[in-house]
Amino acid sequence: MLKTKITPLALVLASLSTPASANLIISEYVEGSSNNKAIELYNTSDGELSLDGYNLSLYSNGNPDLASPNNTLDLTGSLAADGTFVIVNTGSGDELRGKANIESTVTYFNGNDALVLTKDGIIVDSFGQLGFDPGSSWSEGGVSTANKTLRRKADITAGRSTATDTFNPSEQWEQFDQDDFSNIGFYGEETEPTPEPEPVAPLECGTTKTLINVIQGEGGDSELLNTEVELEGIVTADFQGTEQLGGFFITSLDVDIDTNPLTSEGVFVYFADTAVDIGDHVRVKGSVAEYFNATQIDDVSQVEVCATSLTTTATKIALPVTDVADLEAYEGMLVSLEQPLIVTNNYGLGRYGEIGLATERLYQGTQIALPGDAANTIEAENLKKQILLDDGSTKQNLDPASYPNAGLDAYNTLRLGDTVNAITGVMGYSFDRYRIHPTLQPSFVATNPRTEAPELHTDADLRIASFNVLNYFNGDGQGAGFPTSRGASSEAEFIRQEAKIVSAIAAIDADVIGLMEIENDGFGANSAIASLVNALNNEDSHNEYAFVDFNVDKIGTDEITTALIYRANKVVQYGTAAITTQYPFDYSNRAPIAQSFKSIDSEEVFTVAVAHLKSKGSCGSAEGNNADLGDGQACWNEIRVVGANAFADWLDNKPTGIEDDDIILVGDMNAYAMEDPIRAFADKGYKNVVAELDGDTKGYSYSFSGRIGSLDHAVASESLLAKVVTAKYWHINADEPISLDYNVEFKSDSQVASLYADNAYRASDHDPVVIDIQSTPAAEPIPEPQAPELDPEQNFNISENSPIGTVIGQLRFSDADAQYTPVVGFIVSGHNAITIDEQGRLIVADDLDFELERKITLMVQAKDSAGNLSNAQLIYINIHSDEPSNGDSGSLFWLTLLALPLTLLRRKKHNKKILTRML
Template sequence: MTGIIMNKTAVATLVTGLVALSQASASPLIFSEYVEGSSNNKALEITNISDQSVDLEALNAQIEIYNNGNATPNNEQDLSGILEPGASLVLTANQADEAFKPKGSLPLNLLFNGDDALTLMINGDVIDSIGQIGFDPGSAWSSNGVATKDRTLRRINNAGNTNPQGEYDPSVYFESFAKDTADGLGCDGLKACDDSSTPPTGPEFGQCGDDATFISQVQGNGSASPLAGQTVVIEAIVTGSFNQDNQLGGYFVQEEDADHDLDLNTSEALFVFDNQNAVQVGQKVRIKADVKEHFDLTELTAVSDLALCDSGNSVTAVTLAMPLADDVDLETLENMQLNFSAPLTVTGNYFFGRYGQMILSSQRLFQPTQRYLPGSSKAQAAAKENGRNRILLDDASSQQNPEDYIFLPGLTAENMPRSGDQLSSFQGILFYAFGSYQLQSTGSIMLQPAEARPDAPAKPKKGNLRIASLNVLNYFNGDGNGGGFPTARGAHTPEDLQRQQAKLISAIQGLKADVIGLMEIENDGFGADSAIQQLVGALNSAAADGENWQFAKPDADQVGSDAIAVGLIYRSDRVELTSIPQLLTSYPFDAATSKHRQPLIATFQQLESKNTAQLRKKIAGLNSTMAKKADNSFVVAVNHFKSKGSSCENITLPDGSNDVTDPNGQGNCNGMRSLAAETLSEWVNQQYAGKSAILLGDFNAYAMEDPIQKMAENGFDSLFSTDNYSFIFDGQSGELDHLLVNETLAGRVKTADIWHINADEAPTLDYNYRFKPESKLNDWYRDNAFRSSDHDPAYVDIKGGGPLHWIWAALLAGLIVRRRFDRK
């Protein structure tokens, strides 16, 4: 049904009718097919669903594209020609395979990806759209197995989406087909264009109690159903119903206990994709429907008959323990009721707010290379164990950023799930979606905190100094005068910035540190409108009497060329800089390589009273050895190495190798990080020989990985054990933020710790307005330290040099000199 006529005829009377049609509530055109496939295999199909011919040029028909969350169109394509009723126009990328260019297709000038929004316009009005304008979904919009990336989508209804700014659920409009499916282009409908067959009617429905197909026969012993594409009649018990708005769009059924098939090596439960029939948990139902493999989930769909049978029947849940035993195959438990024999622990909650998901395990999971050397047998065993010791808990909803969660009603900022929380018991259903097994809870769950949120650390003891490392999560301040939003990173509005700043001030005040190395601050210099100047100004405005904050400025306009930089702030009422701070700019920190943020290094001296200063001078005069031992200065080097997710494929290391993904689980750019670690530690040793020195910051390497080992080889050891963590990624905890000290400073260390205010907390509690329902923007926000960043701050208290320290040193120095004099 291509049906497009390229030669225009006299259509004066037709145009008048079409203009009236375009103003009606029903649109004459829709996106009927969408192809986002391999490479340049991109295509759009537009179908005339009206009963009149449509002159595309007369209606000013066009398509607009909005790339990567943009709020304004990046490009547009005008449409021309006449579409007859029911006819389809296919637009195909020039470089697409020939299979995507059916007869009569035209060039597509808009090369889109799965995260780009598209609108179909008539006379300036949106009559249909794909995606959400002004929102970046990551890689794609996806719901119920329908996604806008690596898929072919075919229309299931004729209702145009005329609200392109609203949340977008592709499953409402499209059925999904495998990537690079092209056989439906040029005709409307879900079937291939040359498919004229009609599906078989299937078996007789019969009555409750009649013979029916066992669910185990539908599931089969493999990953796909042996009955896929056939119509079956089953009889089973409803174990979970999720067919309300924004839910899964169906319900689960399981074979009743009395009707177990003898084959115990396959699942005895199914998901029924059906939002037309209201069923309740515990009901016995007889269903006639089609068997389908929906993204590797065996399900029933297209329900043609349903009857409610007798009640009072039961099913028995399967009991599991985490970690799963090696012989447990979750495929054989697909869609079945499960319970767990021991409490489960929340080990990851990053997507809780946005998707209602948490990763559950028997205990907190650690990154294998946090505890074991990369590539070692222990690291490999830990990775395997972690894989069998995690499962995803989902909220059975297709809605993003919901106001409520089916299993955790009444959430507040104070009882939001934290990593480490425990579920004392759990019963739910095992579902498969988006490439992983998920637990769908059939009721509320009870989360018990493993421990209370940590209090702020106590003040350093008298005479001691505190050094800290703090990631400020892209602290960008626009133009510094209330404008320049949204920023390249960080705050999207001035209100965002104020919320972010309030949380950071709480975190900094709670740390009670004297010197703080910062990561991820905007790299906009040190002027009056700079981010670091605004942060220091806000700190001083909120400071207690006597506190005075300043920042360490190197002899440069800014720190390197990256969008973000490291920074160094300090209390000038407690310490003073002894020289101009330095930047390490040699390879691999040079501008040409531009892989790491340039380290910022400064030397500090504890402030002294006049009497203490005089004592120090006397010591220096009495005995130079004792004066050196009594030196209370220290060197701080602030760092932020290249991340594990960055691309270093085009980097050639000095040994000639390419820095691609490390095969031992250390991520991308491990070679660059190792080289940076070696360069940094050697440089500090040379420049500050004999000085107390600390290397701190986000090294993007876990405790046992190569970069940390390189620095240890050069005399810089971690202050923390491998059981510590400062960051959680994909449900696994580990320490990316390190405090590494040389032997001279190690002798002065009194205590060190990581303040767990961020990594355990759900991003729902952070400052920004993204991924939260509007009604909860204020309810779920607090101006406290919790989730002020995604990394936990670390701190160390070192022995300073108070008056008593100097008096004791003076006495010792005097005693040594006197003994030498007496010997003479």
């Protein structure tokens, strides 16, 4: 994202009036092919002008600092009245160099670079907009600064001293063809007259010609390079508009097609002066050229339309190809892919009208394979599966964007993972990519829809998350202080940024959230972290958000830091908030932070730490094992590995003072899932939570160059990992076009409104990681109620003289759900002399008489607490006599005689009870 930032010195200088002696202006600008570049200066006065004190400075790619140009030429000497001074690139061709007053490297410019002419340090004229990068060129009103010669309009006699104002080249400049040097060195009245053109004989269709397949040949560059040819073909695509490619594609006539599959039958004609239509049979005279390694017909002098309304058939191709170079055989041809293709890159959608397509989602090699040969093989295969869809427009920030079908806006998005079922267009090549310029509008299908929020797992009672908030800087915290060194460039942008981030965090609904890329300005009332928490509480009235205060002015030395926020109505801080700035966290790797928490409901204790390891960029100073070793891990890998090991050791020492093994580390590790730092964490006992639960490493949080992978991770100790019930990425950012973010640069006024919504989508460039934890064991599910069961026909024995209360025996019964609905009693019928208690014990409840009743039969059912009854079963109680047999003698006989009266009395009572029952 480009930011315009002008130094205070520049603002002062730019505001000063042009001095009376400033009679020098930039009068001609040449941005030709190769190094054909020149600037012409003109003395507008009627007297000789001293050039001493004048300087011409070059500011490349939006360089905003007037005091630090990329190149400067100090002028000396004098210039006659109405005279010109020509500055030429040393690498220019002989024709242009022959017109030079001086050769200088200040002419190392392209169409997007600004030039400033100063007199004694004060701006007197300028070309382009200082401090702003327009992309490839400033282009408006049919005048472009790229690959053209521009001449100052004759009525412009004073320089443009407001170098930071928006630059519209059509206001003061006239456009001429590339490499037109005819007027360089002349201005105004001294311009050499243009001779009348010689009569041109019309081209004759059907005569001897050079075939397109011969022009293309089998290889990359044409063997007829710089050769003037006449060729014929049928127009398959027309991109002659001023904001298009500036030409048209033609394909061979049927009779001219050869049998060699390696030679293309199509070519691009860079010419717009003669209008053509699709289906025209044309004859073209021009030179064979290579433009960004694509063969084309350039320097066209004539185009003749031989016939109209012809039809052509697209050549069917398919992905993947065996080799990327195989597509060279179709360069310039009308082709079709009749297969489902998946959107893999939408980064250039809004800016350049480009969409990356492939046969499947493409992963970073080191996301799914080990670094080295395995990862590099993945990337080599990726190249064979992809193609670029290019809308054929050279205008940046097209409004509306070319895709999706109904136009891109905040609610009609085009996400990575969406699909298109067929593509028809012409095959082009530029910027090292084969691309198809569609001739039929493609129809995209939203196969990867947005989700409103990450759903909480039914068993979870804690949620931990990680979120990179992409340079959340709040100025001075009171509405001023913009632009900041990172993040929003104005308060209006910050309001838009904050609204999206707050929407995302509120929807995540986490109890603890680790943040990355938040402004490192302490913990005061106007700090960035305080601003974010206040905004969250204003948005979410159901929760009470708070931040962990580490009681320092800054954490480490970087402009950005990590942070911890939490819901004080769900968890409380426990122990001491900890940081360390010891090696390897004194530089590159951001300083680690950690805090322990306790759940208010479950009293679960756990520690959350946040990491942001060294990025993969800025490789120029990387040396040794920190250099890019070509294994897919990019540069600074070694310092990330050292950081991972040191972080794990620090956590093992319980820096918060809480001796609890439940530890989780979240953050932006700047390493994909199979890279050394993530495996170093695992070796230390901190496993990749998402990968462990998924069983693979296909989860992703980031998209770069059409490849997805996870730079953001949660790694956990063994004890905490066992409590994780789900772990996922919420794809609100990586899949969305960057055009939907909060920034207003590179957008029309209507797009500033239509592409923005205060929702979570494209709140950042990284997806949040969401971890759901079950801190208390889940209750076992209650089974369906089951009736108890009694064993059938159970038999018991009892003596006739057993006293009341004697336990006869224990019923045999079972109950499958006894822990939920235990047996609470028994229903007994058939006899009153026997009862059964709640435990199933048979008990004597009345006198028993062997002579009157030798067997008692009961009907019994068991009953559980839910009222379920077992099947009724017959239970038998056998009564045995206490009297001795007839063979008994001696003292036992006399004892029997003595007991006889008692026995008769007992039988009399028993008979009375029987009679009572009968009555």
